[in-house]
Amino acid sequence: MSRPGGVSGLARHLARRQASTSKSSVRPELPQPPRRRPASTVNNDVSSSQLFYDGLCASAWANKIHPLKAIDLVDTAVEHGRHAPEAVAADGGNVFKSLVKAFISMRQYDSVVRLIESSTSRDLVDLVDLAAPVANEYIDSLVYMHGQHNLRARQRAQRAYNRRTQTKATAAATPGKRDVAVQTDAPAAAGADTASLLVRAAEFVEQLEARGKFTSSVKPAWLHRLIGKLHEERRHRLAVTLINLALKHDFPLDVKSWNVLLAHRSLQLDPAQATLQTFMRMKRAGVIPDQHSLGLVVNALKCDRNYIPRALELLKEGRLHGLWNAKLATDELHLVKRTSPPEQVIDRFCTYFGSELPRMFGVESNAPPEALCPDGVAVSLLIDTLVKLHRTSPVDVERLYDCYTRLLEVRPDLHRDSYSMSIFVASFVRHRSLVTRSLELLEEMQHRGLRPTIVTYTIVVDGLTKHGAPELAIKMYDRMRKQLVVPDARFFERSIQASLQQGDRDAANAWLLAMRQARITPSKHTQQALTAGVLPS
Numbered sequence: 001m002s003r004p005g006g007v008s009g010l011a012r013h014l015a016r017r018q019a020s021t022s023k024s025s026v027r028p029e030l031p032q033p034p035r036r037r038p039a040s041t042v043n044n045d046v047s048s049s050q051l052f053y054d055g056l057c058a059s060a061w062a063n064k065i066h067p068l069k070a071i072d073l074v075d076t077a078v079e080h081g082r083h084a085p086e087a088v089a090a091d092g093g094n095v096f097k098s099l100v101k102a103f104i105s106m107r108q109y110d111s112v113v114r115l116i117e118s119s120t121s122r123d124l125v126d127l128v129d130l131a132a133p134v135a136n137e138y139i140d141s142l143v144y145m146h147g148q149h150n151l152r153a154r155q156r157a158q159r160a161y162n163r164r165t166q167t168k169a170t171a172a173a174t175p176g177k178r179d180v181a182v183q184t185d186a187p188a189a190a191g192a193d194t195a196s197l198l199v200r201a202a203e204f205v206e207q208l209e210a211r212g213k214f215t216s217s218v219k220p221a222w223l224h225r226l227i228g229k230l231h232e233e234r235r236h237r238l239a240v241t242l243i244n245l246a247l248k249h250d251f252p253l254d255v256k257s258w259n260v261l262l263a264h265r266s267l268q269l270d271p272a273q274a275t276l277q278t279f280m281r282m283k284r285a286g287v288i289p290d291q292h293s294l295g296l297v298v299n300a301l302k303c304d305r306n307y308i309p310r311a312l313e314l315l316k317e318g319r320l321h322g323l324w325n326a327k328l329a330t331d332e333l334h335l336v337k338r339t340s341p342p343e344q345v346i347d348r349f350c351t352y353f354g355s356e357l358p359r360m361f362g363v364e365s366n367a368p369p370e371a372l373c374p375d376g377v378a379v380s381l382l383i384d385t386l387v388k389l390h391r392t393s394p395v396d397v398e399r400l401y402d403c404y405t406r407l408l409e410v411r412p413d414l415h416r417d418s419y420s421m422s423i424f425v426a427s428f429v430r431h432r433s434l435v436t437r438s439l440e441l442l443e444e445m446q447h448r449g450l451r452p453t454i455v456t457y458t459i460v461v462d463g464l465t466k467h468g469a470p471e472l473a474i475k476m477y478d479r480m481r482k483q484l485v486v487p488d489a490r491f492f493e494r495s496i497q498a499s500l501q502q503g504d505r506d507a508a509n510a511w512l513l514a515m516r517q518a519r520i521t522p523s524k525h526t527q528q529a530l531t532a533g534v535l536p537s
Contacts, residue, residue, distance in 0.1 A: 046083055046088060048082075049077075049082045049083040049088050050088050050095070052077060052082065053074075053085050053088055053095040053098075053099075054095075056070055056073060056074070056095075056099070057095060057098045057099060057102055060099060060102035060103070060106070061102045061105065063106060067102075067103045067106060067108040067111030067115075068111060068114070070099065070111075071111065071114055071115050071118060074099075074115075074118070075118060078122065084096075084119065084122060084124055085099060085119070086119055086124065086125055086130055087124065094133075096115075096119060096130070096134075097133050097134055099115060100112055100115065100116075100134045100137050100138075101134075101137070103115065104137050104140075104141075109140065109141035109144040109145055110141070110145055110148075112134075112137060112138065112141040113138070113141050113142065113145060116130065116131055116138060127204065127207070128204075128207050128208060128211050128213065131204065132208060132211075132213045132216075132217045133217070135204070135205075135208060135213075135217035135218055135222075136217075136218065136219050136222045138201075138204065139201045139204070139205070139218070139222045139223075139225075139226055140222055140225075142197045142198065142200055142201040142204075143197075143198065143201060143222075143225055143226055143229055145197050146195070146197040146198050146229060147229075149197070195233045195235060198226065198229055198230050198233060198235060198238075199235065199238065201226055202226065202230060202235070202238040202241070202242060205218060205223070205226070205242060205245070206241070206245075209245050214245060214249060215249050215251065220246075220251065220252050220253075220254070223242065223246060223251070223257075224253070224254045224256065224257050226242065227239050227242050227243060227256075227257045227260055228256055228257070228260070230242070231260045231263075236260075236263075236264055239260050239264075240260070240261060240264050243257055243260065243261050252285075253285070253287065254287070255282075255287055255288065255289065255290050255293060258278075258282045258287055258289075258293065259290075259292050259293050259296060261278055262275055262278055262279060262282075262293060262296040262297060262300075263296055265277075265278045265300070266296055266297075266299065266300040271300040271303055272300055272301050272303055272304040272306075272307045274300075275296065275297050275300035275301070276297060276300070276301065276307070276310070279293065279297045279314075289318075289323065290323065291318075291323050291324070291325050291327075291328060294314060294315070294318045294323050294328060295327060295328060295331060297311075297314060298311045298314060298315060298328070298331050298332075298335075299331065301314075302331070302334065302335055302338075305338070308335050308338065308339055311335055312332065312335055312336075315328060315331070315332045315335075324372075325372070326353075326372045326373060326374060326375055326378065327375075329352040329353070329372055329378070330374075330375070330377050330378045330381065332348070332352075333345060333348060333349060333352075333378065333381050334381065336348050337381065337384075337385065342385045342386075342388050342389050343389075345381075345385045346358060346363060346365075346382070346385055346386070347365070349374075349378070349381075349382055349385075350363075350365040352372055353372050353373070353374045353378060354372075357374060357379070357382065357407070358382065360403055360406065360407055360410075361382070361383075361386055361400060361403045361404075362399070362403070363386070376414050376415070376417050376419075376420075377419070379407070379414060379420070380417065380419040380420040380423065383400065383404060383420055383423055383424075384419075384423050386400055387400060387423055387424075387427045391427055391430060394431040394433055394434050397424075397427045397428065397431070397434065398434070398437075400424075401424050404420065404424070416448060416450070417450070418445065418450040418451065418452065418453070421441060421444070421445045421450055422445075422452060422453065422455070422456040424438075424441055425438050425441045425442050425445070425452070425456055425459075425460060426438075426455075426456060426459040426460070426463075428441065429459060429460050429463035429464065430459075430463055432467050435463065435464065435467055435469070438460065438463070439460075439472075442456075442460065446483075451483065451485075452483075452485070453485070454480075454485055454486065454487060454488055454491060457476065457477075457480045457485060457487075457491065458490060458491045458494055458495075460476055461473045461476050461477060461491070461494075461495050461498075462494045462495065462498050464476065465495060465498035465499055465502065465504075465507065466498050466501065466502065468502060470499065470502075470504055470506075470507040470510075473495065473507075474507075474510065477495075477514065487518060487520075488520070489515075489520050489521070489522075489523065492511055492512075492514065492515040492518070492520060492522075493522070493523055493525070493526060495511045496508050496511045496512060496515070496522075496526060497525075499511060512526075
């Protein structure tokens with residue numbers, strides 16, 4: 001309560017405050033303390049950055065911080081003015097190398113690739129200068145990420161297959177329910193093309209070679225692994241390029257890398273000479289070939305008849321040095337079959353695979369039992385040899401087919417393959433009494449999903465024409481075209497010759513017309529027949 005005529009307490013307080021404000025406004029200004037800068041920009045020299053990164057590396061080595069978090073901290077520190085880790089020295093290199101080593105010890109390969117990509121994006125140093133000190137770790141990380149992407153892709157495919165199978169089973173259990181479309185997993189947005197990781201690694205190695213840092217940066221073990229993965233992904237050109245780089249610098253290669261080069265040489269225009277030279281260079285380099293190496297060079301040499309003796313010598317040397325298996329034994333039998341009579345092939349078969357299997361086909365032998373177990377190719381080769389010995393007797397041919405049927409019952413691991421079935425189809429069609437049996441076997445092959453080759457169709461059409469069944473031969477030709485089997489010149493030549501031998505000029509004319517429609521030029525023999533007037537010009 002204020003007194004009458006006086007000033008209230010609130011008014012007196014406001015008056016005193018206004019008076020104090022007016023007095024302080026005339027006071028001189030005192031110096032203000034300097035404003036504190038953020039902690040990330042204090043003493044922004046190399047020593048401060050080194051202390052920061054040393055602590056970060058220690059935390060990474062101690063597994064106290066996740067690599068992705070460490071990369072984020074590095075990016076944040078560089079944004080606030082710290083020196084980049086690739087520019088800060090440390091024991092044995094720089095901080096960047098120490099971080100990569102720490103991530104490798106934690107098996108965080110994807111973090112290694114991300115750290116390198118993040119560092120190259122700052123445009124302070126290029127990829128070669130940055131990753132050359134850790135080239136092996138970078139290559140190993142890319143190869144590992146490639147394997148992980150492949151694994152995830154297989155898992156996605158398996159899950160999609162399981163869902164489709166379950167949907168079909170559910171639809172079969174409820175007949176009135178319509179099939180539901182199954183949506184497969186979408187491909188990963190990043191790294192969908194897994195082979196691109198291997199391509200990046202190969203291109204990085206090529207860049208190291210261009211800068212003269214190949215031999216000082218890359219170790220053999222990592223290069224061998226990269227070459228093997230490229231070969232698995234059918235990146236043969238890149239794999240061979242890396243192998244040639246290694247050979248250029250006398251870089252040691254393992255036997256698997258040599259096998260990749262041998263496989264590439266076997267696909268050239270002159271595979272026999274190129275593969276043999278590479279194989280001898282491999283032996284001069286001190287690399288001991290394995291069974292796969294020997295098989296590659298033998299398969300290349302058997303393409304040229306002049307190199308068959310050399311292939312047999314290599315197989316003999318391999319057998320003496322313990323490089324021997326069922327496949328190499330079968331390869332030798334194929335070579336012996338081309339240069340020796342059938343009796344010698346059978347004796348060699350009994351020597352390598354024992355006499356039990358030939359005895360089932362009625363062949364007696366005193367050969368000692370061997371540890372090698374014949375596969376389907378070796379059995380087919382034996383059947384082909386026996387058929388050549390007994391092709392003149394239809395009874396013996398039927399007996400061999402019955403023995404083959406009993407063998408399939410005894411050996412569940414064997415099955416009716418296209419090679420064996422084609423042998424019996426061709427042997428049956430040579431006998432007039434077994435033509436029907438031959439056509440039945442051909443139908444059985446198609447029912448089993450076995451596709452006859454052009455050689456089988458050539459023999460069948462030739463046999464039908466010689467047995468006076470040109471209509472069946474034409475139908476067989478139509479069936480062959482429906483199955484997308486492309487006829488060759490030998491097919492038409494034998495069909496024309498068989499028709500001429502039977503005196504059927506109409507059939508010969510029909511085959512000649514089909515040959516011209518297929519845009520195949522007749523041989524000299526057919527042209528001579530045209531000149532003689534046997535066929536229309």
